[in-house]
Amino acid sequence: MPLQPNIIERYLVNRGSIPGPLMDVAIPAFKFWSMIAAMETGFFEALDGKSCSIEELAEETNCSEEGIENLVKVMEPLGYIKSENGRYELSKAAQRSLPIDLLKDMAPFFKSQMQEYENVAHAIREAPEEGICGWDVVKSGKIGRSYQTTMRWLASTTVDEVVGKIDIPDDAEKMLDVGGSHGLYTLKFCRKYPKLEGTILDWPIGLEEAQTTLDENPDVADRIKLIERDFEQEELPEGHDFAFLGNIIHGIDPEGNRELFQKLSRATTANGTVAILDQVGGVQGSKFARGIAALAGFNLFLFSGGKSYSYNRIKDWFRDAGFTKFDQKKLKQPGFSLVVAQKA
Numbered sequence: 001m002p003l004q005p006n007i008i009e010r011y012l013v014n015r016g017s018i019p020g021p022l023m024d025v026a027i028p029a030f031k032f033w034s035m036i037a038a039m040e041t042g043f044f045e046a047l048d049g050k051s052c053s054i055e056e057l058a059e060e061t062n063c064s065e066e067g068i069e070n071l072v073k074v075m076e077p078l079g080y081i082k083s084e085n086g087r088y089e090l091s092k093a094a095q096r097s098l099p100i101d102l103l104k105d106m107a108p109f110f111k112s113q114m115q116e117y118e119n120v121a122h123a124i125r126e127a128p129e130e131g132i133c134g135w136d137v138v139k140s141g142k143i144g145r146s147y148q149t150t151m152r153w154l155a156s157t158t159v160d161e162v163v164g165k166i167d168i169p170d171d172a173e174k175m176l177d178v179g180g181s182h183g184l185y186t187l188k189f190c191r192k193y194p195k196l197e198g199t200i201l202d203w204p205i206g207l208e209e210a211q212t213t214l215d216e217n218p219d220v221a222d223r224i225k226l227i228e229r230d231f232e233q234e235e236l237p238e239g240h241d242f243a244f245l246g247n248i249i250h251g252i253d254p255e256g257n258r259e260l261f262q263k264l265s266r267a268t269t270a271n272g273t274v275a276i277l278d279q280v281g282g283v284q285g286s287k288f289a290r291g292i293a294a295l296a297g298f299n300l301f302l303f304s305g306g307k308s309y310s311y312n313r314i315k316d317w318f319r320d321a322g323f324t325k326f327d328q329k330k331l332k333q334p335g336f337s338l339v340v341a342q343k344a
């Protein structure tokens, strides 16, 4: 959560009296590592639903009292915890925003990103097509599983809003979730439309994550199947009334997307619907909203040479693939939109 400067501090920051590198390099880095420390040691879990003293926190997390003392000093002004009479508990905002049970598993992915981005200046100089991280890093192993957990958490923050905003015909029977990973979107769509059967398509690492969701939701699991396929290298399965792509097109170059949209056309029925959930370029609004969207776009560029495409560009790919009706719906998270297209 952002450190909140008071009015005088804000004035000093804005006029440059508090040095930029301190605010944008040193402090964010220290913040990042304090969060990783809290995630890895189980600091937030220890405070879940109860208050603790430093000694109790140290014992529960198996950490030194000196280390925990340092961590609480950071987490209090950041707004994650509050203290009373030497006891600490999670703030309301922390309770709302922290996916406590996923934090430990998300840490390896965030840490690996820091290492991968070491060559950031090279990315700016050369703009390598495949970015400076690339998909291979997250396709398997510990980092891959951690990436999938992070995707699960992100989706859990948007799935209700997304599925609430997309209407497909009540008699739609087949949905395809391209790069569906955890499958939370398919699950929610199947709950919203009782006749719908879903197919989640992903690499094996994504399907492992989807299987976890199916195991946890046996009431809907028999309506969802998993299919291992590479959507860039191979054709998509056909005959779907509805296809969903969550955070997929931003990782693919324009030519790859043009091809993918042609595949989507072949994969959907004559009056099929396709919904794209993504960061869509051209964000207007406050500096906060534009800043978050721009930094997220910068991350896509570094990660895989990706970008947030404009609504017009996405519409062009749809039009070329035979879709005729389009709509953009903004989401609460800065920069995120839904683009929904229909063939007829």
Ligand SMILES: C[S@@+](CC[C@H](N)C(=O)[O-])C[C@H]1O[C@@H](n2cnc3c(N)ncnc32)[C@H](O)[C@@H]1O
Pocket: 135, 151, 152, 154, 155, 178, 179, 180, 181, 182, 201, 202, 203, 205, 206, 229, 230, 231, 232, 233, 245, 246, 247, 248
């Ligand atoms: C950014 S995540 C999005 C996950 C999910 N759709 C969401 O919005 O939360 C991208 C997903 O696509 C999968 N993926 C990426 N490239 C792929 C490809 N070429 N073929 C199959 N799956 C791919 C990844 O494994 C990952 O699960």
